[in-house]
Amino acid sequence: MNDERDRVLGMDRRISRRDFLNGCALTVGASLIASPEWFNLLAQAETAPEKDPNYYPPAKTGMRGSHDGSWEVAHAMRDGQTWPDAVDDKESYDLVVVGAGISGLASAYFFRKFAGASSKILILDNHDDFGGHAKRNEFQSGKRLLIGYGGTQSLEAPHHYSKEAFGLLQELGIDVDRFHKYFDQNLYKGMALKRATFFDKETFGVDRLLSGFGTHYLGLTYPPEVLAQIPISEPARKDLARLQETKVDYLSGLSAEEKRRKLIKTSYKDYLLQFVKVDPEVVKIFQTAPHGLYAVGIDAVSAWDCLQMEYPGFRGINLQSREDSPEQAEPYIFHFPDGNASVARLLVRSLIPGAVPGSTMEDVVTSRVNYAGLDSSESAVRIRLNSTAVRARHVGDPHEAKQVEVTYVRSGKAHTVRAPQCVLACYNMVIPYLCPEMSEKQKDALHYSVKLPLVYTNVQVRNWESFQKLGVNSIYAPGGYFNGASLDFPVSIGEYRFASTPQEPCLLHLLRTPCKPGLPAKDQYRAGRYELMTTPFEVFERNIRDQLGRMLAGGGFDSARDIQAITVNRWPHGYAYEYNPLFEPLDRPDSERPCVVGRQPFGRIHIANSDADGHAYTNIAIDQGYRAVREITVGGKHEASGAGA
């Protein structure tokens, strides 16, 4: 792009993307710079940035998610660096948890429940905030606070959670039924806003936004008046119409079970091309439709899975889709403004009294976390942020040892702590580096998981009048850099009010999944992760401005004028790997799934996190925390260390 285009897009505009140094805001007055106070402040920031009164990571904009500073130590560990000179801080706990995501926090919660409220627990996390994928993004528009989610979006079908996961929500004070009141399900419908598709000129020859499609929240069906305007050739249009209406059984002659197996081992792309025999232009419309769930396109998602999502082309096949699936049985409304970051905040509230003021599921939404109180010697539970675990080692033979020693790096220095029990609630693929003594079989099983990379972006805009004018509330962009953009969920809870009139500032949510079509799914994820780690913020910003400007042009949107702030949450290690059936053995017994083999306890080291069950869901993260803790408390390995006495 040239300078003139950049100027039109507003690349030179001052927007909110405040920069921080080690979590310490660079907003100190000029008089402090180079003074002794400044150096004191810097030293303090290096050793305990969380104690700085300005330390408030949710308000940071720019590149978030796996932010710079969170991943470098782990990558050095992967590349063979060791920390033999770690300082023994003589700290001992009953439990050390690696990972302050929902699984690690839930592990701490359940451990306290079973082992006693005085249990001493240390939770380490490499990020500057707790919650892992459950990430809160805050924005300020004048005096108005806008709250967004940078990762884990909603509680999906919570009434179908296990009794432990649902029970935990209840114990935290979450009454999910209240979301029926808090989530305004009629707002967009009442304004006749619809889902739309943006056909871009690079892929379809012309920029065109067409409003109105879909019968189901994942489905993709165009009504005739929209179909007539899709910028594709006439033969392709006819094929798309045929695909949508077809009642042909393209697998006739096969039994129901044979059909199921065939569809599992056929990508939806191949199904369209080889069985339905559509024009390749039709494939372009569907290519990125499953990105939000699978982080890859229809070349790497099975036709069977697309049948479940009610994609077109299966009506004549005579196979039942999972009509009673929990996702379809419950509305998608269980959403806090910061997504499941509120669940993480409620967990922290229960673990460290005073760290998250308030007492209800409503007041947690606007509550300001006291980060300085997270790692206090006065609290039985401590959360130590900006701390990357690099080693978890039994003190002695893993089968005999009474203690586990965990080494972590913080502000460039390595420290060790000890506890009789350790839960690794981090990522599966990190664990073999933390515990090289594990059997090769277990390490291979843990390495099997390749997390799905994706980017959740929040863009603060002056108002959402352009959406109203265009009659849309969410846009699917099959050829776009971002897979789509939506208005934020209309949720008002406690003192927090959603922007319910188009004149108000609000957040737009944009999804990007950096996959590489044509490769096997796991290779696409690896290539996508590399792309994310090497893409600077500026590239995201330019694409945001360009794409929003083009998609919303008909509604009068001007990127240079209307964009007020941007937060890009990049997740190179995003969703847990979910055993994409297209690439996995068909009849593998549950007990042989690599996640089950990998999560077995290794002496006093236990494994939690959503990877441990191969499902990227909050309830799974909680369930796996529960399982890991039950291994400790029921498995007979829990003895008081005396640390809590």
Ligand SMILES: Cc1cc2nc3c(=O)[nH]c(=O)nc-3n(C[C@H](O)[C@H](O)[C@H](O)COP(=O)(O)OP(=O)(O)OC[C@H]3O[C@@H](n4cnc5c(N)ncnc54)[C@H](O)[C@@H]3O)c2cc1C
């Ligand atoms: C963008 C996105 C959207 C999602 N949306 C939903 C949704 O809407 N609903 C839903 O149910 N689920 C959703 N998920 C799935 C989500 O992953 C789970 O819901 C859950 O939050 C995962 O929790 P976890 O604790 O297992 O893992 P994480 O949240 O990943 O937490 C693990 C933590 O351990 C840290 N860690 C890793 N290695 C180390 C180390 N060596 N030292 C210290 N710390 C370390 C990580 O950095 C991380 O902070 C989403 C995931 C993503 C990425």
